[in-house]
Amino acid sequence: MNKAEFITQIAGDMGTTFIAAKRFVESFQRTVTNALAEDDMIALHNFGCLYTRKQGERPVRNPKTGEPVTLVPRTTVRFKPGKLLLEAINKHK
Structure with missing residues (x-):
C-alpha cells in the first residue's frame, strides 16, 4: 500500500x-x-511504540569493493508492536 x-x-x-x-x-x-x-517515545495503546536507538561507530565492508569502512554513529527508529496488533495480524494466518 x-x-x-x-x-x-x-x-x-x-x-x-x-x-x-x-x-x-x-x-x-x-x-x-x-x-x-x-x-521522545511515541506509545499508541494497543498498537505499538516508536522509539529511537543510538548506534555507535562500527566497522563494515563496502559490498561492491569489499573495502573495510567505518560507519559513523547514527540514530535509528525502532517499532515495537503492541499485543493487540500482533494478535490481529496473526489471526488471519
Whole structure:
C-alpha cells in the first residue's frame, strides 16, 4: 500500500474527503518526526511504540569493493508492536 492508497483508505474509514485525510496523515508524520527528533517515545495503546536507538561507530565492508569502512554513529527508529496488533495480524494466518 502506497501513501495515496493509505490516504484513500483513511478517508473512506473516516467518511471524509481525500484532502482532509491527507492533511491528517501529513500532520501525523510531522508530529511523529518532531517527537522522535527530540528523542521522545511515541506509545499508541494497543498498537505499538516508536522509539529511537543510538548506534555507535562500527566497522563494515563496502559490498561492491569489499573495502573495510567505518560507519559513523547514527540514530535509528525502532517499532515495537503492541499485543493487540500482533494478535490481529496473526489471526488471519
